[in-house]
Amino acid sequence: MIDFVAKYWETLPDRQALSDCKPGFIWDLVPKEPPKSPESWDKIFADIEKVVLENNTHWHHPHFFAYFATACSYPSIMGDILSGGIASIGFSWKSSPSMTELEMACVDWVAQSIGLPNLFLNSDEGPGGGMIQSTASDATYVAILSARARAVANYKASSKVAWLYSTVSKALPKFSLKEVLKTKPTEYAVDEEDPIITFENHDASVIAKLVAYCSDQVHSSVDKGIMLAGVKMRKLKSVVGGPLNNYFVEPARLEAAIKEDRSRGFIPFIYVATVGTTNTCGVEMLRPIGEICNRENMWLHVDSAYAGSFALCPEYRYLIDGVELADSFNFNPHKAMQINFDCSPMWFKDIKEATCYFNVDAEYLKHEHQAVAADYRHLQIALGRRFRSLKIWFVFRALGIEYIQGTLRERVKLGDEFAELIEKDDDFELFVPAHVGLVCFRHKSDNETNDKLVAVINNDHRIHIVPGKVHGTLFLRLAICSLSTTSKDIHYAYKVIKECLSKVLQAKNN
């Protein structure tokens, strides 16, 4: 299988980025009923090309320019092999001590390498710390639920309890579960044997008052997180401008919304800021937004799924300026940091606070070290978790930070090169300036032409891109995704786009 994967990579450019398959293709290739007796590995192996590869989208093809990049490297693949090979489950320290502690060390490595302040480190004496979520969507959801629990706890608690927590908190070990915050079930004795239970920090009567805020440019995962959390959401209209000439929310707009909502009797409880929006790679102003959140007693979560990796290079540290004001921060090394999906570290300013809100301590999960050891099950939806830190450990050691910085700079260079072609072209215009490997551009005419152009490009199958839409204007996004994409491929993409445009304009004129 390793040889097969190596060959796949070597011959990837000979394939087509997008497959010609149609929905339902599987029923011609795979029997509807499971096998009754074992088949030979040779027979199974022989089906891989036909079933899996011929009918897949090749994310690492040099002509794949859709969505955002997904990362891959040989050391990372080795991490996944070892994780699958030893097949341990790490829901608690006891269930997998090395999984838990290597994760603590590796998220600290990542934090230091992108310039996160020490207050987020597991090795720091303070209450901050990090762990690895599966995806940015999970991180956002956990942040929303943590913020929700904090808001409910604050609403219910007397100022005395809040004072007690802040006083005792520093004196206790990092992972100790604080009795003052630990979610306790309240039983209603309608039926003595099967009472109705509500968890006090997740009380629906208070949740109904809560309002979350974010930009109108957030990823769809924020909408989903809010939906699942059952809270109200206010999306604030972004404006174009600032040093990047890209989309962001003006802090005054957030302040006005908070004031308005408080006067209506609602409780503002979280702002989800995006550093590197999916549409245009716009960046929120973390410092002024953070100051407002801190002042208003609101949780600030920072979703930097794609762009966060670029903070590995000192010249892109502007991305996380003000991050020390955030309660939680997350990005996906599985997008641009050579680490295969899934690997989405999340850092908390107070990791034990969130731990307390979701603590469900069944008898069979308890262990003798839980007062002082990290049990990451409390900070995610699922109980079980994989040995994801192996990928960070191998990649950082085998490739080194300087090499990864080089790949990030190459992505930016190629994006800028494509943006230059667009700028020189009379048919097209940049929608916003290219930013860290994402180029947003459009035909100068109207949405209809741009919509048709995207369809013709993707039906042509030589390259793959996806569109974006901001405030009603449709544009094309070209993201530098594959590490095997070169300047030649950028010029090829430009040529294909021009040919497809000719087809669209010809059809329009006929």
Ligand code: PLP
């Ligand atoms: N947030 C942003 C800004 C993104 O761009 C993306 C994906 O591209 C996500 C969240 C979702 O990432 P994941 O697939 O890790 O949930």
